[in-house]
Amino acid sequence: MDRPHSEFHTDDIAPGDLLRAVLEVALQGTSQPLVLAVSGGRDSMALLHAMARWAPSRVAAVATFDHGTGNYATEAASLVAAQARRLGLTVVRERARTGGTSEAAWRDARWAFLRRVARGFRARVATAHTRDDQVETIVMRALRGSGARGLAALAAPGDVLRPWLGVSRAELTRWVEGEQLSYLEDPMNASRAYLRGRVRHELLPAFERVSPGFSEALLAIGERAAEWRRDVEQYLDGCGLAISASGARLTVPARVLERTTDEGRAVLWPAICGRVGVTLDANGTRSAVRFTMSDRRGAHIVLAGGATISRHRDARGEVFEVRRASAVDGGAVRVSSAPAPSFDGVVEALPSRFGRWRFRRLGVEPLANDAWCIGLPVGTPVVVRAWEPGDRIRTEGAPAGRRVTRYFTESRVPVLDRPSWPVLLAHGEPVWIPGVCRGLAAPSRPGRPELIWYRCEREFD
Structure with missing residues (x-):
């Protein structure tokens, strides 16, 4: 520096x-x-x-x-x-x-x-x-x-x-x-x-x-x-911070903040948030310090300007995540009020983009049973929309239906990611939560040449 x-x-x-x-x-x-x-x-x-x-x-x-x-x-x-x-x-x-x-x-x-x-x-x-x-x-x-x-x-x-x-x-x-x-x-x-x-x-x-x-x-x-x-910045450089490509999101191992005192946390939190352009005032710093030791996995707090701090588990273990609020032209921070995207049509007309997600049509069916892929018959009426808290999906493990939130939790999908996560419905029934699970109503068995295969990919910011 x-x-x-x-x-x-x-x-x-x-x-x-x-x-x-x-x-x-x-x-x-x-x-x-x-x-x-x-x-x-x-x-x-x-x-x-x-x-x-x-x-x-x-x-x-x-x-x-x-x-x-x-x-x-x-x-x-x-x-x-x-x-x-x-x-x-x-x-x-x-x-x-x-x-x-x-x-x-x-x-x-x-x-x-x-x-x-x-x-x-x-x-x-x-x-x-x-x-x-x-x-x-x-x-x-x-x-x-x-x-x-x-x-x-x-x-x-x-x-x-x-x-x-x-x-x-x-x-x-x-x-x-x-x-x-x-x-x-x-x-x-x-x-x-x-x-x-x-x-x-x-x-x-x-x-x-x-x-x-x-x-x-x-x-x-x-x-x-x-x-x-x-x-302080030199200390943080060795603490395992991971910043997204866009610089709008950061994760830090929970132990970095848990192993120090409240005074130490009051020093570290503003510096951590500053790495993604979030400025903590005195109230925000106090809230972050209190949240650190709450030990509530999946919980989050909202800071001034719409930024958030959440706690969840990823491949590295327990982490805190800081997210800058939606940015306009890469500058002034504010929460977006734009309506959630949606699609209503037939499977062969699925849009290539859905918010921060991409639907990519595959030439052949995938070799492995991949939750990021699905195959549906030509002409199937489908709806793609954002997840809603009451959504249920029938799977082999729960043929009577189970709340999608349970699958989110098992797949370690952070709470703050869920509201924008796409759900695909076929004939009005949820059949696919990309990367999470496929439902019984999804005819994705191999050997069905009439199926159109898609892969859904997330654009990590």
Whole structure:
């Protein structure tokens, strides 16, 4: 993981030499290509020109986002696009579909865009946050009651590269003005309408007048908090965490949290949840700590924003699972309200996709008796829908019918997966729960050439 850069500010070195040295140090910490987040402001335009001059081969693309908030936002995005193309760099530009009304909404939309672009280029996002941004963020976190984890602020270990974090705005200004680089000053930078503006223009200057060196003391606090977070993350790296390919789901062996104290769990749970983009507040942390020792297999709790923590058993034994709520465009988290998918037709017309599941038609019947496969006669009327709590299915072991929940439990299907699990009905009767069981009404015996065979595959996120 990257470590925060030392403070490079000095009056004894030329601005260009300073920034080039800072950039070289930052780039040594990663081999990935970079997507530059450029807003059109002075600091980000400095990053754009510095990378184009000293490390153009490391730039996968320049990403600029028009928040749709007025003329400035559009003009800034246009400036970035024009300058990046002039420098020979690939540009990805997007305009918000709806204009946000808060700092949080703007940030969520922007980061959804940046992360989507980075995934597309298999790259890492690089931003132009400075030492001044770090001080402001620490103050804002402190005002909101953050603990040590939050006070690391922008210096926290993560997947975002911040080359300018050890550089002040004043030092960037010296270089930008000396090079006569084009940029636009965001009118919001002078506004007191939002918290960051009030911290920048009112609170920090007041603290510095009363206690000179206040900002430097905050930076030291942030560095200690970041070091502490790195130690926690390093510990978790050896704890057997398993994260899904999409980064939306994580499992951790239950023993990792059971073998420590409540205080230890209060440290580990926020770090564990943070691995899948779930931020735990104080209430969420207390709930997670209490849930750890409840010993209720199959139970779950819902956190703020719709994220969940559940407990179940998998191939490794008892695990806790953290799930981020359904994501929109890979960014802002919210629970989806879309209706569950369903299909009503004949077996030969089964859809290839059903939510996060795929139905794949097979050319021949499978060699083994596989619960993920079924064969049904041509023309069989079928319905595919999500599981419902009252569903029963007749099997060889229970010819009178048995609740599907029993089969879910025996197959170790987590409670949170069940509501979206497909059930196939033939002639109105449940005959197949993919991967779980097939019913007596499913004519899947071998030697029936008139059968159409399907395999159902789950898309693990």
